[in-house]
Amino acid sequence: xxxxxxxxxxxxxxxxxxxxxxxxxxxxxxxxxxxxxxxxxxxxxxxxxxxxxxxxxxxxxxxxxxxxxxxxxxxxxxxxxxxxxxxxxxxxxxxxxxxxxxxxxxxxxxxxxxxxxxxxxxxxxxxxxxxxxxxxxxxxxxxxxxxxxxxxxxxxxxxxxxxxxxxxxxxxxxxxxxxxxxxxxxxxxxxxxxxxxxxxxxxxxxxxxxxxxxxxxxxxxxxxxxxxxxxxxxxxxxxxxxxxxxxxxxxxxxxxxxxxxxxxxxxxxxxxxxxxxxxxxxxxxxxxxxxxxxxxxxxxxxxxxxxxxxxxxxxxxxxxxxxxxxxxxxxxxxxxxxxxxxxxxxxxxxxxxxxxxxxxxxxxxxxxxxxxxxxxxxxxxxxxxxxxxxxxxxxxxxxxxxxxxxxxxxxxxxxxxxxxxxxxxxxxxxxxxxxxxxxxxxxxxxxxxxxxxxxxxxxxxxxxxxxxxxxxxxxxxxxxxxxxxxxxxxxxxxxxxxxxxxxxxxxxxxxxxxxxxxxxxxxxxxxxxx
Amino acid sequence: xxxxxxxxxxxxxxxxxxxxxxxxxxxxxxxxxxxxxxxxxxxxxxxxxxxxxxxxxxxxxxxxxxxxxxxxxxxxxxxxxxxxxxxxxxxxxxxxxxxxxxxxxxxxxxxxxxxxxxxxxxxxxxxxxxxxxxxxxxxxxxxxxxxxxxxxxxxxxxxxxxxxxxxxxxxxxxxxxxxxxxxxxxxxxxxxxxxxxxxxxxxxxxxxxxxxxxxxxxxxxxxxxxxxxxxxxxxxxxxxxxxxxxxxxxxxxxxxxxxxxxxxxxxxxxxxxxxxxxxxxxxxxxxxxxxxxxxxxxxxxxxxxxxxxxxxx
Numbered sequence: 001x002x003x004x005x006x007x008x009x010x011x012x013x014x015x016x017x018x019x020x021x022x023x024x025x026x027x028x029x030x031x032x033x034x035x036x037x038x039x040x041x042x043x044x045x046x047x048x049x050x051x052x053x054x055x056x057x058x059x060x061x062x063x064x065x066x067x068x069x070x071x072x073x074x075x076x077x078x079x080x081x082x083x084x085x086x087x088x089x090x091x092x093x094x095x096x097x098x099x100x101x102x103x104x105x106x107x108x109x110x111x112x113x114x115x116x117x118x119x120x121x122x123x124x125x126x127x128x129x130x131x132x133x134x135x136x137x138x139x140x141x142x143x144x145x146x147x148x149x150x151x152x153x154x155x156x157x158x159x160x161x162x163x164x165x166x167x168x169x170x171x172x173x174x175x176x177x178x179x180x181x182x183x184x185x186x187x188x189x190x191x192x193x194x195x196x197x198x199x200x201x202x203x204x205x206x207x208x209x210x211x212x213x214x215x216x217x218x219x220x221x222x223x224x225x226x227x228x229x230x231x232x233x234x235x236x237x238x239x240x241x242x243x244x245x246x247x248x249x250x251x252x253x254x255x256x257x258x259x260x261x262x263x264x265x266x267x268x269x270x271x272x273x274x275x276x277x278x279x280x281x282x283x284x285x286x287x288x289x290x291x292x293x294x295x296x297x298x299x300x301x302x303x304x305x306x307x308x309x310x311x312x313x314x315x316x317x318x319x320x321x322x323x324x325x326x327x328x329x330x331x332x333x334x335x336x337x338x339x340x341x342x343x344x345x346x347x348x349x350x351x352x353x354x355x356x357x358x359x360x361x362x363x364x365x366x367x368x369x370x371x372x373x374x375x376x377x378x379x380x381x382x383x384x385x386x387x388x389x390x391x392x393x394x395x396x397x398x399x400x401x402x403x404x405x406x407x408x409x410x411x412x413x414x415x416x417x418x419x420x421x422x423x424x425x426x427x428x429x430x431x432x433x434x435x436x437x438x439x440x441x442x443x444x445x446x447x448x449x450x451x452x453x454x455x456x457x458x459x460x461x462x463x464x465x466x467x468x469x470x471x472x473x474x475x476x477x478x479x480x481x482x483x484x485x486x487x488x489x490x491x492x493x494x495x496x497x498x499x500x501x502x503x504x505x506x507x508x509x510x511x512x513x514x515x516x517x518x519x520x521x522x523x524x525x526x527x528x529x530x
Numbered sequence: 531x532x533x534x535x536x537x538x539x540x541x542x543x544x545x546x547x548x549x550x551x552x553x554x555x556x557x558x559x560x561x562x563x564x565x566x567x568x569x570x571x572x573x574x575x576x577x578x579x580x581x582x583x584x585x586x587x588x589x590x591x592x593x594x595x596x597x598x599x600x601x602x603x604x605x606x607x608x609x610x611x612x613x614x615x616x617x618x619x620x621x622x623x624x625x626x627x628x629x630x631x632x633x634x635x636x637x638x639x640x641x642x643x644x645x646x647x648x649x650x651x652x653x654x655x656x657x658x659x660x661x662x663x664x665x666x667x668x669x670x671x672x673x674x675x676x677x678x679x680x681x682x683x684x685x686x687x688x689x690x691x692x693x694x695x696x697x698x699x700x701x702x703x704x705x706x707x708x709x710x711x712x713x714x715x716x717x718x719x720x721x722x723x724x725x726x727x728x729x730x731x732x733x734x735x736x737x738x739x740x741x742x743x744x745x746x747x748x749x750x751x752x753x754x755x756x757x758x759x760x761x762x763x764x765x766x767x768x769x770x771x772x773x774x775x776x777x778x779x780x781x782x783x784x785x786x787x788x789x790x791x792x793x794x795x796x797x798x799x800x801x802x803x804x805x806x807x808x809x810x811x812x813x814x815x816x817x818x819x820x821x822x823x824x825x826x827x828x829x830x831x832x833x834x835x836x837x838x839x840x841x842x843x
Contacts, residue, residue: 055801056612056613056801057613058567059612059613060613140580140581140584195614198613198614198615199613199614199615215623215624215793216610216613216615216620217613217793217797217798217801218791218792218793218797219793242694242695242791243791244694244791245788246788246789248678248681248789249681249693249694249788249789249790249791252681252682252685252686252693252694253693253694253695253791255686255693256685256686256689256692256693258692258693258694258695407803407804408567408804408805409567410563410566410567410804410805410806413566414563414566417578
């Protein structure tokens with residue numbers, strides 16, 4: 001009998017079958033899942049709030065931070081001088097009263113709240129507020145353009161601050177709210193070391209940023225500030241913001257209770273509603289085709305106002321809005337949205353393709369022309385909005401090529417400012433004509449630096465006007481003038497959609513404030529869980 | 531072995547330099563910069579220019595790269611332009627998360643893939659065809675899509691596992707395990723199919739070899755033949771594919787981390803690139819390059835273990 005070679009053995013018994021493996025795997029999964037019972041609602045049970053935001057904050061330094069939904073990152077730790085509530089009211093916060101001195105709308109006084117301290121232990125004083133405001137004005141942040149032209153900031157006494165504007169600014173109270181940076185007051189210790197504000201907060205807010213427990217770009221954790229001036233307004237032990245960009249991941253996190261508040265989208269809103277989440281909406285983005293090359297340097301036809309008006313007449317706005325986002329978008333035919341100061345129902349572009357073609361023919365373009373339009377796929381996912389706008393222009397013979405920037409808003413901004421594009425697709429936002437004007441006359445909305453004397457005159461008169469009714473009338477005249485110029489062609493407005501847990505109370509939003517924050521100066525304004 | 535290690539270290543230095551230089555150059559070609567990111571779309575060119583100067587972005591590229599390199603050789607990778615966080619500590623936190631995906635993912639790919647591929651080759655018949663079909667499906671279905679489906683089923687519908695998020699192993703071992711189950715499965719599915727296919731083909735090749743016939747004729751048991759001879763000889767191409775899969779998983783992690791909102795290197799790389807946060811981008815580039823070098827090094831060692839000829843050479 002031959003022996004097997006060394007190292008080789010004959011088979012002595014059948015190979016053992018691992019019958020238990022699938023059962024073991026299943027048991028492990030069940031064990032894991034049972035250990036998680038209640039995990040989804042843990043935050044609610046312990047008085048913690050977890051929110052979602054689609055990206056990291058622009059900066060955690062209030063002077064360099066962003067606004068819109070990103071405001072929450074700052075608002076949790078820094079109180080504003082004046083609080084803008086979800087329903088659009090101005091509410092005393094660090095300032096207990098305010099008003100213009102004289103009748104020029106240039107000298108604005110604020111009286112500060114007594115007994116407030118920063119998280120660094122320093123008391124809130126006029127000197128501290130002035131130092132914070134001065135830092136904001138020179139820090140190089142992106143919101144500095146939103147507060148108007150400020151000539152001087154000074155302390156008039158231990159608890160009184162005066163802000164003097166170089167030009168009349170009737171929107172000064174709005175400039176001091178949480179959305180415009182300057183009103184979010186930073187403590188002296190933080191101001192002494194501005195770099196420290198990126199990893200630790202120094203405000204008077206309800207919460208203190210915990211840089212140790214946070215992971216930049218993924219999770220931002222805020223813990224209750226024991227020195228907050230009104231503890232009854234603090235509703236949570238901890239507030240966390242999770243950065244989740246993918247809309248499906250956002251929906252899953254909201255449905256499973258991992259977050260109690262999340263930004264929504266028109267694509268997932270029906271599923272969110274079906275899952276029992278509360279849907280909050282408010283008009284927000286006014287999507288427009290911005291005809292920025294008004295002198296025809298890049299695209300000569302756009303220098304002719306007849307061409308710009310023809311473009312404005314090309315859109316069947318209601319159909320486009322409904323087709324793109326159903327109930328979550330509406331037609332927009334003027335620069336201001338209904339409910340904001342400057343909107344006038346009788347104004348607005350109509351849909352008239354025949355007239356648009358006649359205007360093009362009169363301008364010397366009976367067969368249309370080619371136009372490259374810069375857009376982006378960051379807040380216009382899949383460029384659906386841009387494609388709808390391009391298709392409508394095709395109806396009047398304008399052959400649009402979309403140049404899509406898909407890497408980021410910063411890249412889009414860089415392209416838009418390069419003066420290589422005659423038109424862009426990007427939304428504007430603004431609760432008043434003055435705020436909108438500050439936006440649309442600068443940056444990506446006006447890279448070629450256009451200005452109009454009549455428009456400037458109307459806005460200057462409105463700014464100096466102390467009577468609110470007369471100011472509204474002037475704002476509406478400015479809306480009419482913008483329509484005559486046809487520099488901006490609004491098409492539709494999309495709503496800001498958010499999902500909140502049915503247990504989360506006091507979440508309100510409006511056209512004036514479509515991005516509410518979870519903290520407020522009293523319990524009535526702070527969000528809370530049932 | 532020592533010579534191999536010395537060779538690999540010697541090769542890694544120019545490679546790291548080259549990669550960091552290429553990453554730096556590519557970043558410079560992308561429109562916009564960190565100042566634009568910080569100031570937003572309404573910034574005036576003057577304010578962007580002022581902040582660019584403040585951040586040192588107006589210096590010539592070679593000076594900026596030189597500053598970074600001078601710090602890097604002393605172990606200082608700088609701080610993030612956007613959030614001021616130390617790059618090294620950011621990378622340390624994020625690398626742990628990505629390793630929590632890659633290591634179990636690679637193990638799962640290897641164990642399940644080899645088992646499936648081996649069974650398909652040895653058993654053949656219906657089982658073999660079934661495994662072939664499953665592996666084909668695994669190739670066809672993208673990992674991120676499977677991830678979304680798994681979230682819907684196991685997190686939203688059944689509520690067994692969390693939909694998003696990560697728990698550090700040191701803080702909550704069970705929470706860590708729960709947080710990585712779905713991402714690891716999603717990440718490793720393509721790897722499992724690739725390894726299974728590779729194993730099946732390699733095992734079939736070896737089974738046809740003369741020496742296998744000779745061993746079988748000598749009465750060697752199937753078990754000994756398969757596990758001690760066939761599998762070992764078939765392992766070399768499988769190890770090669772595991773190396774490629776490991777490198778591929780680094781890219782796959784970008785998608786998986788985004789779906790499951792995990793604070794790993796993939797999501798860090800994406801955000802840093804969008805923000806033009808050069809120190810972070812370079813830091814991620816260095817870590818990923820080191821990871822690729824390490825994987826190749828481990829593969830070389832595995833070759834040596836599996837094939838004595840390689841050891842001698």
